[in-house]
Amino acid sequence: MQEPLKIGYLIHTLGYSGAEKYLQLLLPELKKFNIQSHLFIVTSYNSKEKLNYYFQQLELNKISYTVYYRRSKFDFIKIAREISQYLRSHEIKVIHSHLFNADLIAVIIKRFFYKDLIIFSTKHGYQEKEIVSVMVDKKKIRKDLYYRISKILSRNIDYSASVSGPLSEFYQKTRLSKEKMKVIHNGSPEIKFSKAESSISGNPKILTVGRLVEIKGLTYLFKVIPTVIKSFNNVQFIFVGNGPMRHELEEIAAELKFSNHVKFVGFSDPSNYLATCDLMVIPSLFESFGLVYIEALSAKLPLIAFDTGGIKDIVDNGINGILVPLKNHEMLGRAIIDLLESPSTRKRIAEMGYKKYTEEFTVSKMALNTYDWYQSILGCQKPEITKPGSLLS
Numbered sequence: 001m002q003e004p005l006k007i008g009y010l011i012h013t014l015g016y017s018g019a020e021k022y023l024q025l026l027l028p029e030l031k032k033f034n035i036q037s038h039l040f041i042v043t044s045y046n047s048k049e050k051l052n053y054y055f056q057q058l059e060l061n062k063i064s065y066t067v068y069y070r071r072s073k074f075d076f077i078k079i080a081r082e083i084s085q086y087l088r089s090h091e092i093k094v095i096h097s098h099l100f101n102a103d104l105i106a107v108i109i110k111r112f113f114y115k116d117l118i119i120f121s122t123k124h125g126y127q128e129k130e131i132v133s134v135m136v137d138k139k140k141i142r143k144d145l146y147y148r149i150s151k152i153l154s155r156n157i158d159y160s161a162s163v164s165g166p167l168s169e170f171y172q173k174t175r176l177s178k179e180k181m182k183v184i185h186n187g188s189p190e191i192k193f194s195k196a197e198s199s200i201s202g203n204p205k206i207l208t209v210g211r212l213v214e215i216k217g218l219t220y221l222f223k224v225i226p227t228v229i230k231s232f233n234n235v236q237f238i239f240v241g242n243g244p245m246r247h248e249l250e251e252i253a254a255e256l257k258f259s260n261h262v263k264f265v266g267f268s269d270p271s272n273y274l275a276t277c278d279l280m281v282i283p284s285l286f287e288s289f290g291l292v293y294i295e296a297l298s299a300k301l302p303l304i305a306f307d308t309g310g311i312k313d314i315v316d317n318g319i320n321g322i323l324v325p326l327k328n329h330e331m332l333g334r335a336i337i338d339l340l341e342s343p344s345t346r347k348r349i350a351e352m353g354y355k356k357y358t359e360e361f362t363v364s365k366m367a368l369n370t371y372d373w374y375q376s377i378l379g380c381q382k383p384e385i386t387k388p389g390s391l392l393s
Contacts, residue, residue, distance in 0.1 A: 002034060004034045004035060004036035005033075005034060005035050005036065005094075005374065005378070006035075006036045006037075006038075006090065006091065006092045006093070006094070007030075007035055007036070007037055007092065007094045007095070007096055007120075007374075008037070008038050008039075008040060008083070008086075008087055008092045008094070008095040008096070009023055009027065009037055009038070009039045009040065009095070009096050009097075009098070010039075010040045010042070010083070010095055010096070010097040010098065010102045010105060010106055011023060011039070011040070011041055011042070011097070011098045011099060011102050012042040012043070012099055012100075012101030012102045012104075012105065013041060013042075013043055013047070013051065013054075013099070014043060014044060014047045014050070015047065015050050015051070016050065016051065016053060016054045018124060018186070018289070018291050019098045019099055019122075019124045020054055021291065022098070022122075022124070022186055022291075022366075023039060023063075023098065024054070024057050024058060024061060024063070025187065025188075025189065025363045025366070026187075026363070026366060026367055026370060027039060027061070027063050028061045028062065028063065029363050029364060029366070029367035030367050030370065030371065032367070033367065033368075033371040035371070035374075037063070037064065038064045038065065038066070038086075038090070038092065039058065039063055039064065039065035039066075040065070040066055040068065040083050040086075041065055041066070041067045041068065042067075042068045042070060042076075042079055042101065042102065042105060043067065043068075043069060043070070044069065044070055044071070045069050045071065048069070055067070066086065068082065068083070073101075076101075076104065076105055076108060077108060077112075079105060080105050080108040080109045080112070080113060081112075081113055083105070083109055084109045084113035084114045084117075087109070087114060087117065088114065093116065093117060093118060094117070094118045094120065094374075094378070095109070095117060095118070095119055095120070096119075096120040096121070096122065097119060097120070097121045097122075097157075098121070098122050098124060099124060100146075100149075100150065100153075103119075103121050103153045103157060104149070104153060106119045106121070106157070107119070107152075107153050107156040107157065110156065111156065118158050118159075118378075119156070119157045119158050119159070120157075120158065120159045120160075120161075120373075120374075121157045121159070121160045121161070122160075122161050122162070122163065122184070123160060123161070123162040123163065123167060123168075123171060123181065123288075124163055124288055124289070125167065125288035126150075126167075126170065126171075126176075126288075127146060128213075128215045128286075129215075130142060130147075131170055131286050131288070132215060132285050132286050134170060134173065134174060135166065135169075135170055135173075135286055135308070135309070136285055136286055136308065136326065141174045147174075147176075150176050151175070151176055154171075154176055154177060154178075159182075159373075159377055160177065160181050160182075161181055161182040161183065161184045161373060162181045162182075162183055162184075162288075163183070163184065163185060163186055163288055163289040163310065164183060164185065164288060164289045164309070164310035164312075164313045165183050165310075165312065165313050166286075166288075166308075166309050166310055166312055166313070167288045167289070167309075167310065168180050168181040168182075168183055182373060183313070184366065184369045184370055184373060185289065185313060185360065185361060185365075185366065185369070186289050186291055186294070186361070186366060187294075187361050187362050187363040187364070187365055187366030187367070188291060188294045188295050188298055188357075188361060188362070188363065189298075189362075189363055190298050190357075190358075190362070191271050191274060191295060191298045191299040203234045203235075203236065204232050204234070204235045204236070204278050204279075204340050205235075205236050205237075205238060205273075205276055205277040205278055205279075206228075206235065206236070206237050206238065206277065206278065206279045206280075206281055206336065207238050207240065207270070207273050207274070207277040207279070207280045207281070207301070208221065208237065208238070208239050208240070208241075208280070208281055208282060208283075209240045209241060209270045209280070209282070209292045209295075210240075210241045210282065210284065210292060211241050211242070211243040212239070212241055212242055212243030212244065212245040212246045212249065212264075213243045213244060213245055214245065214285075215284060215285050215286060216282075216283070216284050216285075217283035217284050217285045217306060217327075218239075218245060218249060218283065219249075219252075220283050220306075220327060220329040220332060221237075221281060221283045221329075221332065222249060222252050222253070222256075223329040223333075224329050224330070224332050224333030224336065225237060225253075225256075225258050225261060225262070226256055226258060227333040227337070228333060228336055228337060228340075229258060229261055231337045231340070231341075232337075232340060235261055235340075236261055236262075236263060237261060237262050237263070238263050238265060238273055238277065239262070239263065239264045239265065240265055240266075240267075240268050240270050240273060241266070241267065242264075242266045242267050246264060249262075249264075250262075250264070270292065270295065271299070274299045274301055277301060278302075278340065278346070279301065279302050279303075279304060279336065279339055279340065279346075280292075280296040280301045280302070280303050280304070281303075281304045281305070281332075281336060282296075282303070282304075282305045282306075282311075283305065283306050283324075283332060284305065284306060284308070284309065284311075285306065285308060285309075285326065285327070286308050286309040287308075287309040287310045287311060288309065288310055289310035289313070290305075290309070290310045290311055290314065293305065293310070293311055293314045293315070293321075294314060294357055294361040296353070297314070297320065297321075297353035297354060297356055297357035297361065298354065298357045298361075300350040300351070300353065300354045301350065301353075302321070302322075302339055302345075302346045302349045302350050302353070303315065303320075303321040303322070303349075303353060304321070304322045304323075304324065304332070304335050304336060304339065305321065305322075305323060305324070306323070306324055306325070306326045306327070306332070307323035307324060307325055307326060308326045311323065314356070314361070315353075316356075319349070319352050320349060320352040320353040320355070320356045321349060321353060322335045322339060322349070
């Protein structure tokens with residue numbers, strides 16, 4: 001039997017979100033491809049409690065990991081040295097970083113402690129306001145310190161991939177990448193449950209999942225709620241997630257007198273609501289990928305979203321979901337009402353969405369695509385790794 005390919009995975013995190021869940025799902029699946037992984041987690045002492053659930057999930061999935069706590073970013077050099085020592089002692093010559101600070105630490109390791117290290121990086125996003133500014137408002141990116149450091153990192157990272165085509169386009173458009181990146185979509189476990197009978201005739205339920213922040217486009221959804229109520233006077237909108245806009249949204253609901261149609265449940269597992277809801281509506285202004293989209297497809301829940309960002313890689317309009325022109329709240333309201341009024345359309349879209357999920361967005365598909373990426377560069381399961389051509393300038 002061939003020796004395993006050893007890869008270190010590196011993430012800097014302050015909470016449990018998309019990139020963290022990505023690694024939690026990916027690393028156990030990569031074992032099937034004879035990849036031996038070790039996860040390096042860099043975080044702050046203040047985030048320890050928030051990450052306890054993540055640590056439990058890693059242990060449950062038998063993922064080998066080490067946590068490094070920092071007090072400030074000045075600790076990055078010390079942490080980089082410690083990680084490099086682990087890599088050398090375990091003969092790990094490849095590291096795969098996730099998110100900006102992890103890229104920074106990986107580059108520090110390579111430049112100062114382990115020059116033959118090969119760095120892979122997956123781009124899960126960028127600063128949210130800047131992505132919206134460039135991709136939605138068509139403005140030029142601010143060339144601030146974050147941008148300039150990102151550009152330096154891109155020249156020091158050997159191979160990069162993004163989680164969606166639109167995110168790859170953003171990196172190329174802003175010259176943070178010289179060429180179009182390889183795209184490897186996220187995957188999601190299939191969400192299985194016994195679907196409750198539709199409640200639409202008496203009490204339709206619409207689910208929205210995500211942080212209550214501006215980029216999620218919730219003000220556009222709130223503009224159409226009164227219109228939907230006119231057609232379905234017992235409709236209920238369920239919001240899973242929390243954030244700084246919650247108070248503002250509650251005030252809008254109270255002012256327009258539809259508070260009894262809106263339910264904020266805070267941070268919760270969306271699967272607790274999938275069985276009893278009839279639609280999922282995600283009016284985000286931009287998502288780098290949008291894991292919640294494929295969770296809806298997996299759960300056979302018809303999906304409505306704005307036609308922007310990573311959703312373009314997931315939904316074919318009118319076939320496995322409904323895409324509405326960005327920021328057009330009138331068409332958003334019409335799409336919601338039309339879908340609630342058409343059981344046959346909901347069923348067709350749900351079935352086609354599930355088909356798209358099984359073909360393109362499972363965890364096994366994500367792992368296979370990741371493995372193929374490694375293989376295309378490293379050549380075999382037990383690569384004789386040599387230093388690639390320098391990307392420094």
